[in-house]
Amino acid sequence: GAVVSQHPSWVICKSGTSVKIECRSLDFQATTMFWYRQFPKQSLMLMATSNEGSKATYEQGVEKDKFLINHASLTLSTLTVTSAHPEDSSFYICSAMTGANEKLFFGSGTQLSVL
Amino acid sequence: GESVGLHLPTLSVQEGDNSIINCAYSNSASDYFIWYKQESGKGPQFIIDIRSNMDKRQGQRVTVLLNKTVKHLSLQIAATQPGDSAVYFCAENFPYSGNTGKLIFGQGTTLQVKP
Numbered sequence: 339g340a341v342v343s344q345h346p347s348w349v350i351c352k353s354g355t356s357v358k359i360e361c362r363s364l365d366f367q368a369t370t371m372f373w374y375r376q377f378p379k380q381s382l383m384l385m386a387t388s389n390e391g392s393k394a395t396y397e398q399g400v401e402k403d404k405f406l407i408n409h410a411s412l413t414l415s416t417l418t419v420t421s422a423h424p425e426d427s428s429f430y431i432c433s434a435m436t437g438a439n440e441k442l443f444f445g446s447g448t449q450l451s452v453l
Numbered sequence: 454g455e456s457v458g459l460h461l462p463t464l465s466v467q468e469g470d471n472s473i474i475n476c477a478y479s480n481s482a483s484d485y486f487i488w489y490k491q492e493s494g495k496g497p498q499f500i501i502d503i504r505s506n507m508d509k510r511q512g513q514r515v516t517v518l519l520n521k522t523v524k525h526l527s528l529q530i531a532a533t534q535p536g537d538s539a540v541y542f543c544a545e546n547f548p549y550s551g552n553t554g555k556l557i558f559g560q561g562t563t564l565q566v567k568p
Binding site for chain 1: 487497561
């Protein structure tokens, strides 16, 4: 089946630094990817829709300058958490569709801990 | 055992019993629903989906029921096994978005299977 890979699986960083998370579709091309965040024992919340070759679409309340999304190719989207603070500590998950009206596959997630 | 996702976030069942996990979705315009299984520290794993033109869909050991009148979705797992222990999320597509991959997740129900 389709595989979506995220890297890194976990990252610890100091407050004020920036962290980049990669989301790759390994065996298919994804014109659209999605980024979610999940706090402990809570549900997934959609942050933004990542569109290949164009600007990302952010959900209400998500700071676009804080969470930079780049979708430079059909198989890679990156999420950069800029000037991370402890409140940004969360589980970040990406997803991608194999095609229009096809199934959605999720990455394995990235646990970010900001000290 | 039976659980309402919004009010009873944990469901404990005996191995071999059937499990029923319930979910109340938010928007009557949603037309696509998915159940996901999430194990600790991992991304969501697709279980089964259903479109709004159906009331029931069966998979291997799982059945999803959709009641559009009361905006209710349920996941039935037959002969529950220890490997079924996880958090289960229902998700609906963003209204009027078609199957674009933008999803609204429910709060989740933890399923604990006792040996």
